[in-house]
Amino acid sequence: MKIRILWPAGSVTATLRETPTSKALLAALPFQANAHTWGQEVYFRTPVSPELESDAQQVVEPGTVAFWTDGDSLALPFGPTPISRGDECRLAGPCNLLGTIDGDPSVLGSVREGAAIRVEAVD
Template structure:
């Protein structure tokens, strides 16, 4: 699935490290996996939207939010702790429900 990264320093650091492979972890309707980027919080947020991509500084993880997490409320999607928003999915976020824990995921640049 394609995605657009934003212009945060964190997103730029991730872009520079691509391609990145990781082993999928799931937490509710969130996929996350450790990446080789070490950044502190950058404008951290406590709620996200379906389809948001984020960096979780506490775990040095790339996060894909396709729905609610175990700590979400009726009206808000919440990560485990504050995250840095780094982009958005271009496709249907619910497609990520097909990905299973332990699968390998690859983040890569799309040639222009």
């Protein structure tokens, strides 16, 4: 299962695991949102509102595609956030783990606050 995330300065694809949240997200595609940034994390609202899954984590690897259930948002960390300890990617709270960005996640650094984001399925 793959998705593409596009913004004015670039795009990435991501490979998703088969989870209840990723299935709900795929069913809602395509959608658009406005980006928010928090340290080296991009996040944005989605049209889905899943429950927290049993394997949710707060500290993840760069390039993880996570779902922040408290904000109904995709969270895409590519480096430290304001609450990280050292170089870790620490999310605002435990998030559902959906998959990983394909390639170098640092390209997400070109996403600006308020940028238009589009999420679509990859055939």
